[in-house]
Amino acid sequence: MESGAGEALFRPVRAGNAFEETVERLLQAIRLGVVGAGERLPAERELAERLGVSRVTLREAIRALADAGYVESRRGRYGGTFVNETLPEPLEEESLRLTVAELEDTLSLRHVLETGAAELAASRPLGEAGREHLTATLAEASAADLADYRRRDSRLHLAIAEVTGSGSLTSAVADVRMRVNRLLDRIPLLEPNLEHSNVQHDAIVRAILAGEAATARQAMAEHLEGTESLLRAFLA
Structure with missing residues (x-):
């Protein structure tokens, strides 16, 4: 992950729409390749601190992206949230x-x-x-x-x-x-x-x-x- 781009995207969100903006920031990072296919997002504690949101809000945003097919969460010693190798295709019609x-x-x-x-x-x-x-x-x-x-x-x-x-x-x-x-x-x-x-x-x-x-x-x-x-x- 490019540190400069990561710092630009993973900056504190505004309090008024924390969940929505967290989803937006994470999707931007994924779509721009700041976190590439198969790569792991920063650790939950670190990411929540950098975005300035609660871990509950961050988990809700990650769950939404998982349901939409962008990331998956893995348990265990080498677990975390990983960007899927294949992302949802844009609508072509x-x-x-x-x-x-x-x-x-x-x-x-x-x-x-x-x-x-x-x-x-x-x-x-x-x-x-x-x-x-x-x-x-x-x-x-x-x-x-x-x-x-x-x-x-x-x-x-x-x-x-x-x-x-x-x-x-x-x-x-x-x-x-x-x-x-x-x-x-x-x-x-x-x-x-x-x-x-x-x-x-x-x-x-x-x-x-x-x-x-x-x-x-x-x-x-x-x-x-x-x-x-x-x-x-x-x-x-």
């Missing part, structure tokens, strides 16, 4: 090819629309119906199982746009969400990410209900950044 520019375009548009929607929702008097709509869709997303999670998650994000009272904004958020979902369908569902998303959803809705516009915008931005990290890791 013409209809599924994606350029970095297309990915960034979708993520940038989503960021502008959804952070703005959260801020605007918190700035408006919601009324009882609006408040009930938000709390109900939040509860449904929080209770969703893996099979139904993406649909319930999409419904909550759309509900935030709906309570702004802007039909144009709601339509735009729906359109970009369809684009985002097509990207999300191409990466694995990672349970720790979903649990983290639920915590962030709660923070966003609480800020909106409290009328804290700046907090709602920041909470939504942090939430979107976690998804962006995973999409860039798997697709860019």
